[in-house]
Amino acid sequence: MNAKLLTGMGLTLALCACATAPQPNAALQSAHVAVQTAEMDPNVGKYAALDLEAAKKDLAIADEAALHHRDAAIAQPAYMAAQNARLAQMHATAKADDARVAAGQAQRDQIMLASRNAEVQNAKMATSAALGQRDQANEAAARLQAEVDQLKATPTPRGLVLTLGDVLFDTGRAELNPGAGRKLDQLAQFLGEHKDRRVQIDGFTDSVGTDSYNEDLSHRRANAVKSALMVRGVDASRIGTEGYGKAYPVANNNDSGGRQLNRRVEVVIGPDNGTPIAPRG
C-alpha cells in the first residue's frame, strides 16, 4: 500500500516537473500524509474502515485531478480526504477506548463480586468471633452465678455479702465450729478461682455485755475467719477484717431469736478488678 502510494506521489511529482510551472500541491501533500497516518493506525483498520475508504476515494479524485493538471479541482477532494482521514482516527480511537472499557466492565464486575464475597466472609468471621466471645462471657457469668448461688451470697452495693451465722461459733467464743468448715471451703475455693477479688470480714455481736467486750469479740471472730481462709490458701493481703461490736443489728435484740441473728460474721466479696472494699457505714 505504501509502495503504491509513493509511486503515486512520485508520478504526481514527475508529471508536475514536466509542467511549465511545477508546484507541488500543499493541500494534496498534507492529504497524503493524513491518509497515510490513518492507515498506519491499527485501530482505524479495526473500527473505522469505512471512514478510511471514503478518505482514500477523495484522495484518488485529488490525485486524478493533479495528474491531469486540473489544479483547481485538487483542493476540495484533498481537503475532504484529509478531514475524512482524521475523522477515521477519531472514530477509531473512541471506539477502541469504548471497547476497552466494555471489556473491562466484566473484569470489574468479577473483582467487585470477589471483593464483596471477601467482605461477607470477613463479616461472618467477625460475627462468629463476637458470638464466641459472647458465649465465653455468658459462660463465665453463669459459672460465677452458680458459685455465688452455692455460697448463698447476697449482692449489695459493697459487694457480694456472705453471712456466717452465730451457729458457726460457740457462745462467747471466737473459735469456729467444725461445722463451719464446709462453708469456708466453698468460700476459699471461690477466692482461689477469683484471685482478683478481695474480701472484707466484718464481725458483729448482740447487745448483751459491755461494748468493749462485744467489740473485742467481734474482732476476734472476724480474725478467726481470716485465719481459717489463710489456712485454706487465701493470701492475707487480700483479706481485711473489722469488728463492729453490737452496731448494725440485723434483728431485734429483745428476744433470743433476734439476738442470734445479730451475732454474726459478714464476708464481703469485692469486685473482680481488685478494688478494696469500703468500710461499713
Place this chain on the structure above:
Amino acid sequence: MHMGISIVTKGAVASAAIVLGLAGCASTPIPNEKLAVAKASVQRAEQSGAPEFAPVEMAAARDKLARAEKAAAARETVPATLLAEQANVDARLAEATAQQQRSRKAATEFDASMQALRSESMRSTQSTQ
C-alpha cells in the same frame, strides 16, 4: 492544537481555490440537499459537546456553513456546494473529536476506578487470610 492550526490553514487554501477557480459556474443547481446535510451535522456537533471539546473544528464548520448559505443566497452554487461539503466534514470531525475526548475521559476514569478496586480487593482478600 497542531491539528487545529493545520485545519485552518488547509481550510484557507481550499477556500481560496474555491473562490479563484470554481466560482462562476452558474449552471449548477443550488445544493439545497448538501446545505441541509451540513446544517444537520453542525447542529448535531453543537449538541454533542463539540463547542467545548473541539472548538477549532466547530468554529470552522459554523463559519463555512454560514458562507455556504450566503453563497447559495447569491446563487453562487459551486462555492456553496464546496463550502457545504467542507462544513459537513468539519462538523462531523468536531463531533467525532468531542466523542473521542469523552471516550478517552471515560476510559481514563475507568482505569483509575479499576486501579482503586484492585488495591481495595487485594486489601479485603488479605484481611480474610
